[in-house]
Amino acid sequence: MESNFVDYVKIMCRSGKGGRGSMHLRHVKYNPNGGPDGGDGGKGGSIILRGNHNYWTLLHLKYERHIFAEHGGNGGKDKCHGTDGKDIYIDVPCGTVVYDAETGKYVCDVTYDGQEIVLLKGGRGGLGNFQFRSATNQAPRYAQPGEPMQEMTIILELKLLADVGLVGFPNAGKSTLLSSLSNARPKIANYPFTTMEPSLGIVGYRDNKSFVMADIPGIIEGASEGKGLGLRFLRHIERNSLLLFMVPGDTDDIKREYEILLNELRQFNPDMLDKHRVLAITKCDLLDDELVEMLRETLPDDLPCVFISAVANKGLDELKDVLWRELNAESNKLAAVMAEDTLVHRDKDMTRFADELAEEGEDEDIEYIADDEIEDIEDYEDFEYTEDE
Numbered sequence: 398m399e400s401n402f403v404d405y406v407k408i409m410c411r412s413g414k415g416g417r418g419s420m421h422l423r424h425v426k427y428n429p430n431g432g433p434d435g436g437d438g439g440k441g442g443s444i445i446l447r448g449n450h451n452y453w454t455l456l457h458l459k460y461e462r463h464i465f466a467e468h469g470g471n472g473g474k475d476k477c478h479g480t481d482g483k484d485i486y487i488d489v490p491c492g493t494v495v496y497d498a499e500t501g502k503y504v505c506d507v508t509y510d511g512q513e514i515v516l517l518k519g520g521r522g523g524l525g526n527f528q529f530r531s532a533t534n535q536a537p538r539y540a541q542p543g544e545p546m547q548e549m550t551i552i553l554e555l556k557l558l559a560d561v562g563l564v565g566f567p568n569a570g571k572s573t574l575l576s577s578l579s580n581a582r583p584k585i586a587n588y589p590f591t592t593m594e595p596s597l598g599i600v601g602y603r604d605n606k607s608f609v610m611a612d613i614p615g616i617i618e619g620a621s622e623g624k625g626l627g628l629r630f631l632r633h634i635e636r637n638s639l640l641l642f643m644v645p646g647d648t649d650d651i652k653r654e655y656e657i658l659l660n661e662l663r664q665f666n667p668d669m670l671d672k673h674r675v676l677a678i679t680k681c682d683l684l685d686d687e688l689v690e691m692l693r694e695t696l697p698d699d700l701p702c703v704f705i706s707a708v709a710n711k712g713l714d715e716l717k718d719v720l721w722r723e724l725n726a727e728s729n730k731l732a733a734v735m736a737e738d739t740l741v742h743r744d745k746d747m748t749r750f751a752d753e754l755a756e757e758g759e760d761e762d763i764e765y766i767a768d769d770e771i772e773d774i775e776d777y778e779d780f781e782y783t784e785d786e
Contacts, residue, residue, distance in 0.1 A: 403456045404555040404595075404633070407498055409463050413441025413482035415520035415543025416469035418528075422536060423474070433530050434476050438522030438543045442466030442482030443515050446495065449488040450510040455555055458487070466517075469543055472525045479522055487516075492558040492636065498550040508558070516551070520544030554632060557595055559611035560724055562634030564658055565643035566616065570679035570707055572596075574643070575612045577707040578717070595633045602721055611637060616661055631665050639673045639723050646681045646704070652695055673723045675701045677716060682706035 416438025423431025444466055464487065470479035495504040495516070505514045523541030530537060563571040579598025595613045602608065613633050634640060640662075644654045655676060662669045676696065681689065681704040689704055696702045701719050705712035 403454050403459050406455045406458045406461070406553045407550065408458065408461055408487075408553065409550045410444045410487075410517055410548070411463075411465045412444050412517035412519045412547045413466040413468040414546040415439070415441050415522040416471045416479035417542050418523035418525035418540035419472035419474060419477075420526045420538060420540040421474040422526075422538075432535060433526040433537055434474055435525030435527050435540055436472035436474070436477040437479065437525050437528065438472045438541075439469035439479035439481040440522050441469045441519030441543070441546060442484045443519040444517040445484055445486050446493075446505065446507055446514045446516050447486045447488050448491050448493075448507040448510050448512040450491055452488060452490040454490065455493070455553055458489075458553065466519060466546075468546070469520065469522045472522070472540070476525070476527050481522075482519055484519070486513075489553060490555060492556045494554045494556060496552040496554065498552045504551065517547040517549060520546055556636050557597060557611050557633040558609070559597060559634070559637050560608040561600075561610045561639045561641050561720055562637035563610065563612045563641050563643060564616070564634065564662070565679075566654065566658070567614075569643040569645055571612045571643055573707040574677075574679070574705070575610055577710065577713060579610060600717065600720075602717055606721070608720070608724060610641075616658065631662070631669075635666065635669065637672070639675065639720065640669070641720065642674060642676045643679050644676065646678045646684050646689075646692070651678065651692060652697065655697070673726065675703070675716075675719055675723055678702065678704045680706060680708075682709040682711060 418438050419435035421433070421435040423434040425431060444464065464485055466485045467482035469482045472479045489507050491507060491509055491512075493507045495506070496502065497504055505516070507514060521544045523543045526537045526540045529539070563575065565571050575596065575598045578600045595611060598610050598612070599607050600610050611633055613631065616631070642655055642658055644651050644658075648654050659670070678692065678696075684692070684704070692704075693702070701723065703712055703716045703719055705716050707713065
């Protein structure tokens, strides 16, 4: 069954070109020397991104291969202004990042509801010959063409906005913890890779306070090389302020598994190691107090560690206290400010995800042939004047 969670789409966008100005001389029997009356061309439509909190995924854009704005209308006689092309709004969920598909470079970022970003600006309309009249040039026989359209193939990538991101191997208890702390109901089963798509949950805290927790599919050793589900879903914790590492208590070597997870994050994006981290030892209902004390001695000293059991509801209040304290630490707030709205790894190579989607049929090549060829005009004021035959 096809998943409804879509976090990566590729779209070819094109703004509208500006309308041509009119070159017309008014000549009627009651006014034989009417003079120039050519109207201006209309502006082309723009492509505008708009944040919309009603969307949680990019599913509505999955089959949108081309998005074209309207062209501006040409000017007419009697100083008639050409019609303006209609702007096209692309509604995206908050947390969407845009990259140029040709270069892989960061373009923009939509972070809050109602935010509007002009992705491609429509071309301005050309001036009609009426605008060029003067005492020494009473009958100009030229007008401006409109500005050309702009084209770009973009990649929209969704990164969930959350305070705490869960990191762990498959069957580490991430989904169980999320369902215990929030009203989220992720799929839970006793086999690896039960979670196939990220999910969010709001965790309630004291005095009506709360924070958002994100669960992503489990990663395994070698995920940076494409094993398991790869690193495709790690983008959803790039913006999290805090990373909660989860390792089962019945693991042979807890510290080694933690180092493996840390290394996979390093392979994906070294900047993620600068985030605050908390280690949760799950399934501790299987451990007695003596074994817990023995395990504490083997854990990293510089890392807050909590022993929990989501099934037995053990240690969850302590875990929330630790998470809240780390989230509100001054060093963590400073790191968020220094990271420029917590967006990291802006210049990453998007081809690594394109290869994965190509196997799923998500990243087909886009072929487009323009209906006409327009030479680029660098400066609007330096347009060549053209006569309207």
